[in-house]
Amino acid sequence: MRDELARRLGTTDAVVVGLSAMIGAGVFAAFAPAAAAAHGWLLLSLALAAVVAYCNATSSARLAAVHPESGGTYVYGRRRLGPLWGYLAGWGFTVGKTASCAAMALTFAAYVAPGHERPVAVAAVAALTLLNLFGVQRSAGLARVIVTFVLAVLAAVIVAGLFGDDRVSFGWFANTPYPGGAVTAWDVLQAGGLLFFAFAGYARIATLGEEVRDPARTIPRAIGIALGVTLVVYLLVALAALRALKPELLARSTAPLADVVREAGAGWLAPVVQAGAAVAALGALLALLLGVSRTVLAMARERDLPGVLAAVDPVRQVPRRAEAAVGVAVIVLLLVADLREAIGFSSFGVLVYYGIANASALTLGRDEGAPPRAVPVLGLVLCLTLAATLPTASVLAGLAVFAVGLAIYLVRRRPLRRLP
Known part of the structure; x- marks a missing residue:
């Protein structure tokens, strides 16, 4: 019998973990590149991202209720498609999100200690890994503080952007001319992909399925609440940014939300x-470390990763070896590479991950709480479509990462030839 994790998280804890992942540093930066792609059609791109998120979240929630285990x-x-598909989802998530952890740590360090990013990033990863080793409840407690602060900052941005300087208005809407030429459907899709990645963290709730009380009820509810709050916040932030900056200035901004408050006459904010951006990056890093370590635990249990990582601490009832391994891997990446511009494959991996989730949801029966068939079908199609719109370098990097993972999978399962 395998060691089980303790079920200590309630609905509020699960919602907070999801929010800390979704309302991370992405909300402070994602709207600028999205506006550069979609221009006046930014809200349409946000709506597209919301549809993808809804489909993926619904599929993940229904699956988590049937399979309340760590690993997402x-x-x-x-369980639903076969070992290979599960392995590919786990491989893409683990490799891609380990790199994302390093990038998020560097983002946090860039805000709090410019010029000393690498040592500060290493210290942040070490501190959060140590916190996780002492139990998921302590991690959830810190996430609650982080989410509260970040939401307060975003509320201030929204109020300033929507009700600030009377010189700004919504006279920009839709297909207004701009130097880049007419906006195409491809541009809208690409912007939708950028915005989707900024709030795709509801998977963190599902990866903690083994640590949630009454998972069949709690996980779907927590995912729905977290996603709903995030969508409302993102819509209000988008409206505030477009009113204060217009698409042209928003697209060129390197710190769009700080520029929003300056343009709205609240520069003191x-x-x-x-x-807020620094704290949000820290919250996203915390949620990422939790999610990756639980996926590593699940893969180790099935021997897709070394079995030694499947151990659960008998006192704290947390996967200490998996958590420590993830922390060490992230620190090693921080020491040997600058991943802020080299993790395009992570975005590709996220879409493949959710594509497999939607395909898995298609196998659910009515007695298992299957969602309407159109939901996972639409989610699967949109995941593949958005993956195709990513920059070519990101697609090629993603395919290369999955090719390496597939090669490892086939070699590990090749039967040994008997000696004559």
């Missing part, structure tokens, strides 16, 4: 917004 889509893929 890795587990669902194995800019340092607070910068602090």
Whole structure:
């Protein structure tokens, strides 16, 4: 019998973990590149991202209720589609999100200690890994503090952007001319992909399925609440940014939400917004470390990763070896590479991960709480479509990462030839 994790998280804890992952540093930066692609059609791109998120979240929630184990889509893929599909989901998530952890740590360090990013990033990863080793409840407690602060900062941005300087208005809407030429459907799709990645963290709730009380009820409810709050916040932030900056200025901004408060006549809020971005990056890093370590635990249990990582601490009832391994891997990446511009494959991996989740949901029966068939079908199609719109370098990097993972899978399962 395998060691089980303790079920200590309630609905509020699960919602907070999801929010800390979704309302991370992405909300402070994602709208600028999305506006550069979609221009006046930014809200349409946001709506597209919301549809993709809804489909993926619904599929993940229904699957988590049936399979309340650590590992998320890795587990669902194995149970519903077969070991290979589960492995590919787990491989893409683990490799891609380990790199994302390093990038998020560097983002946090860039805000709090410019010029000393690498040592500060290493210290942040070490500190959060140590916190996780002492139990998921302590991690959830810190996430609650982080989410509260970040939401307060975003509320200030929204109020300033929507009700600030009377000189700004919504006279920009839709297909207004701009130097880049007419907006195409491809541009809208690409912007939708960028915005989707900024709030795709509801999977963190599902990966913690083994640590949630009454998972069949709690997980779907927590995912729905977290996603709903995030969508409302993102819509209001988008409206505030477009009113204050217009698409042209928003597309060129390197710190769009700080520019929103400056343009709205509340420049004194800019340092607070910068602090909010740093804290949001820390919250996203915390949620990422939790999610990756639980996926590593699930893969180790099935021997897709070394079995030694499947151990659960008998006192704290947390996967200490998996958590420590993830922390060490992230620190090693921080020491040997600058991943802020080299993790395009992570975005590709996220879409493949959720594509497998939607495909898995298609196998659910009515007695298992299957969602309407159109939901996972639409989610699967949109995941593949958005993956295709990513920059070519990101697609090629993603395919290369999955090719390496597939090669490892086939070699590990090749039967040994008997000696004559």
